[in-house]
Amino acid sequence: MSTERALIDALRALATSPAARGLADDAAVLELGGERLVLTLDTLLEAVHFLPDDPPQDVAWKLVAVNASDLAAKGAQPLGCLYSHALGETRWDHAFLEGLGEACRHFALPLLGGDTVRMPEGAPRSFSLTALGRGPTATSVPSRTMARPGDAIWVSGTIGDSGLGLDLLLGKTQAPCGPEADWLKTRYRRPMPDTRLGPALAPLVHAMMDVSDGLMVDLSRLAEASGAGAQLALERVPLSNAYRAVAGHDLAARLKAATAGDDYTLLFTAPPTHSARIRTIANEHDTPLAKIGTITPTTGLTLHFEGAPMPLPERLGYEH
Numbered sequence: 001m002s003t004e005r006a007l008i009d010a011l012r013a014l015a016t017s018p019a020a021r022g023l024a025d026d027a028a029v030l031e032l033g034g035e036r037l038v039l040t041l042d043t044l045l046e047a048v049h050f051l052p053d054d055p056p057q058d059v060a061w062k063l064v065a066v067n068a069s070d071l072a073a074k075g076a077q078p079l080g081c082l083y084s085h086a087l088g089e090t091r092w093d094h095a096f097l098e099g100l101g102e103a104c105r106h107f108a109l110p111l112l113g114g115d116t117v118r119m120p121e122g123a124p125r126s127f128s129l130t131a132l133g134r135g136p137t138a139t140s141v142p143s144r145t146m147a148r149p150g151d152a153i154w155v156s157g158t159i160g161d162s163g164l165g166l167d168l169l170l171g172k173t174q175a176p177c178g179p180e181a182d183w184l185k186t187r188y189r190r191p192m193p194d195t196r197l198g199p200a201l202a203p204l205v206h207a208m209m210d211v212s213d214g215l216m217v218d219l220s221r222l223a224e225a226s227g228a229g230a231q232l233a234l235e236r237v238p239l240s241n242a243y244r245a246v247a248g249h250d251l252a253a254r255l256k257a258a259t260a261g262d263d264y265t266l267l268f269t270a271p272p273t274h275s276a277r278i279r280t281i282a283n284e285h286d287t288p289l290a291k292i293g294t295i296t297p298t299t300g301l302t303l304h305f306e307g308a309p310m311p312l313p314e315r316l317g318y319e320h
């Protein structure tokens, strides 16, 4: 069976337009006169991206949120979206639309059109959404490829919450019922990308992407795309209080968080001289921004925990 990576490598031969950015980025960027149209498409598949008994409103929310997250990573202002719906039970579908309306308003992505199909009986539910945004014009549209040796590596928000929420929902991790467990499950079902942060950071960053497959795998992709390496300080991976309460904050908990995925936070690199300005943006947006490592001239991802080098885990994140 093909893997995602092998297929995208093969598709590169077809995607030769400069707007495709070598299929090495979160979104395409079409230059239109003086404007830049940023385009991204993500699909959610039942049992792969969401659970069959997740509330339909939350599935719709996640569909819009994951695409809004890709726009934010390109510093783009949301313009609108197109979405494809696989018909199911009427009540489920209507509840889904309720969530879709709510999410389109929240992420400022008005619905512009789409497509509707009926899947064969018993097929898993599947939804796709294309989001359109207006990219920055005064500065370049941040890509995954522009990290430079010596850059500081930053991540927004907290890492691992959604993955732990999924473990709780699947009964893979036990925790007493309570506000922490509920909050983590909500992080899985309703990701909350901070979409104002991306445009604010765009003028200061060298490279930027969102964390969807896992902090480690996404950082290794950003470094590889930039022809560089990355050194990650595991003790600096930002963990929420709820995450710490349920899974702790030791090395194992940090490795778990940094490989879980579904975070939809921003991963970016910037010259160390921009650190103070980046911290000001964090304060203005009331979002934590953590400096978690450094871009290195030698390729590959290297891990440290409290100063000591650590071997890479077998799995760096989620891969289709």
Ligand SMILES: Nc1ncnc2c1ncn2[C@@H]1O[C@H](COP(=O)(O)OP(=O)(O)O)[C@@H](O)[C@H]1O
Pocket: 008, 011, 015, 022, 023, 024, 025, 026, 027, 028, 041, 042, 070, 212
């Ligand atoms: N079927 C496809 N056809 C064309 N491009 C694709 C396809 N699947 C993935 N890509 C491209 O490959 C790159 C990586 O995809 P992906 O890992 O899904 O990015 P993201 O995590 O930002 O959604 C992106 O540029 C995306 O547009």
Ligand SMILES: Cc1ncc(C[n+]2csc(CCOP(=O)(O)OP(=O)(O)O)c2C)c(N)n1
Pocket: 042, 043, 047, 048, 049, 050, 051, 066, 166, 212, 213, 214, 260, 261, 262, 318, 320
């Ligand atoms: C039921 C279920 N099992 C496992 C996961 C974990 N998971 C599935 S896909 C994925 C990565 C993100 O999905 P992908 O399609 O790769 O999004 P993209 O990187 O294209 O934005 C993760 C962490 C999940 N979200 N739901």
Ligand SMILES: [Mg+2]
Pocket: 041, 042, 043
């Ligand atoms: Mg994708």
